[in-house]
Amino acid sequence: MKPDFQPLLKSLSLKTTPKRIALLEILDDEKVYLSPEAIWKKMQKLFRSIGLPTVYRILDELHEGNIISRVLHPDRKLYYYLCRNEEHHHHFICVSCNKVEDLHFCAEKEIETLVVKGMKGKVLSHILQINGLCSRCLTEQVPAHG
């Protein structure tokens, strides 16, 4: 069940190139977040000649257009994944298998109150990221990395 990404690209005034479609399909297939390099390696199986800069550029464009989300991993690298949730939410990241799960929880109101009333400041954005082990990795006793 591959979604039709053409209208999505069109809405961002991006041309529908095979590489953009392939990258979106790769992210759509994965339930884990991927590094640009991992995406590049998957792309190389589909295109005999594709540069890493192309992957970076496409990721930037799609992230810019809010089609894909990215995670700032504790290892200081950026990881990307396709996020289908429109509403505001946060991420649970399994440090063992890299799976991302959306958490429909947000402490927005508490934060807003603390910052506005407590500090007389203003909230521009907030990041809530939970690192842990998903149910599968937990039961399988896979050693966590990081």
Add this chain to the structure above:
Amino acid sequence: MKPDFQPLLKSLSLKTTPKRIALLEILDDEKVYLSPEAIWKKMQKLFRSIGLPTVYRILDELHEGNIISRVLHPDRKLYYYLCRNEEHHHHFICVSCNKVEDLHFCAEKEIETLVVKGMKGKVLSHILQINGLCSRCLTEQVPAHG
């Protein structure tokens, strides 16, 4: 009022070198988080010859020993600051002046419940970072960067 950092270093089995003391004093003076390079520049005023790798190494050691905290900035660089709070807390970061304020708020319980009961997973760590404008920058209408 400079604290005596010697026993602190000793407790980590780190030798009390002028550079380690100076770095701690620089961080103690600042109420903002600093990049390794910014710290290096301040160090260069005190030591005619100091390498950037030395700054990185000292920062790593102190961070390892839980003496200093670090922030993973949206610009993907690491910033460091001296954190005097022992208890678990989170950070408000002013994107205009880089000041860090501790927020004594934590959604730990809600997160725990969601992950354990909802996902049957396990929480290893969590990051809550609030980016905004502090009261001073807000009233001064300083344009925010980032």
Add this chain to the structure above:
DNA sequence: CGTTAAATAGAAACTGTTTCTATTTGCGAA
């Protein structure tokens, strides 16, 4: 099909960080 602006490959540059090796220095022992 032809045109044109957008997209891409490949090389090279850039930046923050780490590693390596020879030299220097803090500090416990004598």
Add this chain to the structure above:
DNA sequence: TTCGCAAATAGAAACAGTTTCTATTTAACG
């Protein structure tokens, strides 16, 4: 206080992830 050695450091170089640059290719529109 001086000695000896492990720890700390300088400076160069390497490294990794990411970005920039330029010539070439390609999608989209008429």
